[in-house]
Amino acid sequence: MTGTAEAREVDRALKAKHRSMWALGDYPAVARNVVAGLGPALVAACGIEDGDRVLDVAAGSGNASIPAALAGGDVVASDLTPELLHVGHREAEARGAAVSWQEADAEDLPFEDGSFDTVMSCVGVMFAPHHQAAADELVRVCRPGGTIGLLSWTPEGFVGKMFAIMKPYAPPPPPGAQPPPLWGREDHVRTLLGVRVTDVEAHRRSLRVDAFGGPEEFRAFFKSAYGPTISVYRNLADDPERTAALDAALLDLARGALQDGALDWEYLLLTARRAT
Template identity: 70%
Template sequence: MTMQNSAVEADRALKAKHRAMWAQGDYPSLAAEVIPGLGAVLVEACGVRSGQRVLDVGAGSGNAAIPAALAGGDVIASDLTPELFGAGRLAAEQQGAHLTWQEADAEALPFGDAGFDTVLSCVGVMFAPHHQQAADELVRVCRPGGTIGLLSWTPQGFIGRMFATMKPYAPPPPPGAQPPPLWGDEGHVRALLGDRVTDVRAERRTARVDRFATPEAFRDYFKERYGPTITVYKSIADDPDRVAALDRDLVDLGRDGGVGTDPGGTALEWEYLLLTARRAG
């Protein structure tokens, strides 16, 4: 096998693992119950309007794609994990939204150059392992003058800290893979997009999460539904001491983040970076 073929096979295997990770658990219910409004925030920031061609990259079950369609966009919801589309189709039907669902790798999008007026991603493309390849694809498929919009968890925010908490228990990442929360760092995203974009606007915001009454409830919810958390627990399943340690660490994270300290049960604020830019040229 040549080095090129070996690299292709390694990438195919990595993407298969990513697809399997997001297919387990129940991410659609988590997105609907915990962060239901984030997609609409991104769609509004991008100014999606009737008649625009819109691509949602890493769309999952359509948290941003469905609001974009309801705003009048001609929307393609793309994701590496088509197992998430069933819940998205049902939600779209219930809301009267019409859009197309298509399996796609964010690092090798199956769309022509400059084909979309708006290319957006709500906590989606940030999980592609090779950041520059994914950013290059976002720019490539956006028309000159079109909008690129990204909403990503920050490294220092609650979800970024959750990934840092899980990292010591997870298998080492493959060579070249980068941590997802880096997409929540403005400097990192500006470097990825470079001079191919103009009019960059970036703002840190928070999403208030009131779903969890106790730190233990937060931990158990993510252990049951969130693919990355499930994957880490599976990797240490044969070591009860490490499982117990991760259980404690996630409870400590939830407590430190404010779970259970509010009279209503929760005071979680999850920080994200909202960034929009225009494709140059």
């Protein structure tokens, strides 16, 4: 087996692992009941209008795809995990939104150069392991003069802190994989996109989350519904002491962040124009 063939095999295994992780639990419930406000915020920032060709990368169950279609966009929702696309298809039909659903790897999109007026991702592409490869694809499929819109959790925000807490309990990442919350740093995204974009606008905002009755309810929900959290706990299945330590750390995080019965989750909202 050549080095290139070996690298491809490693990448296939990594993507299969990611696909399985996001199929765990009930991510559509997270999108529907916890972070529903993120999709419309991204769609508004991208300025999607009637007839715009829109690609939602790592779309999940359509948190941004469905609002984009309802705003008049001609939307393709792509994701690595077909189970999420199936749920999104049903939810789009229930809401009267016409969306095309396509299984696709964010690092190797099956679309022609310059195919879309808007290319966006809502807390999705940030989880692709190779950031530069994913960024290159975002730029490639966007037409010159088109819009790239990204909404990502920041490292300093609640979700970024949650990932930092879980990291020591998870298996070591494969070589070359980068931490998802880096997409929440403006300088990192600017470096990824480089001179291929202009008119970059970036703002840190917060999503107010009042879906949980308290810290314990937050922890229980994420242990049962959120794929990355479920995966980490499965890694600890034979280690009750470390499981208890992670339980306590997540509870402390939520307790420290809870204010007036809600949590504020910081994200970076960045838009840019593909250079002509």
